[in-house]
Amino acid sequence: MFDLAKPSLFLKVVDFFWPLLWLLTLGGLGWGLYEGLFVAPQDYQQGEAVRIMYLHVPAAWLALGAYVVLTFCALTVLVFKHPLADALAQATAPVGALFSAIVLITGAIWGKPMWGTWWVWDARLTSMLILFVMYVGLLLLRNALAFKPQGAKLMAILILVGFINIPIIKFSVDWWSTLHQGASVVRLDGPKIHPDMLRPLLISALGFSGLFGLMVITNLKNILMQRRLRSLFLRQGKGSGV
């Protein structure tokens, strides 16, 4: 199984699944957003504004999911010192930051007509903002130490420190009384959302996951190529070249 983690073999597997990932992305986004925007019913209280959900909620799931990926990478870096895990963490962090920015922006735009305010310092919103700041901090740290040997290790430690935030985000709506609504899809007693809205939500979530995968893997390929370029230049004695 560890053979799969060899960059060359890993890239071959990725190239095989690449068209399928495109299909998942275009199909999921096309179908899910079409259903979400045009077919799914309006909400009885929110009216058309409920359609922001088909973007906001998948982006939130992926923003959290990206951090879970980072955490696995961090553990692998610390335990096995595997270089691909560090590259994957570097590739995932900016995409996680992007999706959490989308969550914050769409949430604010939804909040203005629904709550009457762009922002409140509510537990869910604040913890999400902290997640975004964590991503930015990780990126700054990793870029500052881009080709330094201690960069991977420091980033891994910071990732593990920040992981405490993930359960806080998930359960913030249960632990504190928040303005943000409670969990309605991932609950112990099953989803509390009408199937007509749940189906497009899940389909568009699949599409966004595909997009997430495309972006992370492109980033990963870029990072691997950058490393290769650098080692080639170093071998030829032409300086780092990157």
Place this chain on the structure above:
Amino acid sequence: MIFAPYTAYVLSCYGIAFLLLGGYGLHIFLAHRNLKQRLEQVEGASVAASSKWLFFKSKWVFAVLPLLFFAGLIVLFASRLDGGQNKTDLPSALVGKALPSMDLPPLEGLKTSAGVAIGGINSASMVGDKVSVLNVFASWCGPCRAEHPFIMQLSKNPQLRVVGLNYKDKPENALNFLTQHGNPYVAVGVDAKGRTALDLGVYGVPETFLVSKEGRILHRFTGPIDEKRLQNEVLPQIEKALK
């Protein structure tokens, strides 16, 4: 109003997300191309052979695709929310044809102010020396109440014969309705099961048919008649019919 409430918010959310995702996607894609080219220069041509996605190799395609998608989304939104189609402008298939044969009983208890019982409708009674206005109404229908004053207005025209078709109604309710708001009709036929309305092609109350002296359907007005429609559609059609 072009935008339903909140649609601007939904649009800006999706717009911002597509710009962010598209912009970042373009950024990493261009970085990918750039790195590949540099690796090719250093290592020879073998590296880049793996990707077969020639279509996406042109950076312009990738830059334009998200924008096109977004533009398409806006067009779809606008076309759907514009409400451009006018649902009241539905020509009847029966225009120019004779009124379907009908024989409807009168509304029990309905009398003129002089105390004379008002009769029902049959095909023969729709042929005469006057142009008829056949109004399909029901006491349970809100728009009929809104329309009622304008039917009263039409009934004052001595050249017209305004008759009512009481659609799927309880007789006592219909009687109440006409006593309370005034009776514009010289004849009222009760269509309790809606069979005659079916023959007429009625698909919602209220609906109004303009019938020529020979008993031919000249025009159909679907939905309630208001001041604007009265002036712009109904009165011009009646004038045309009276010529």
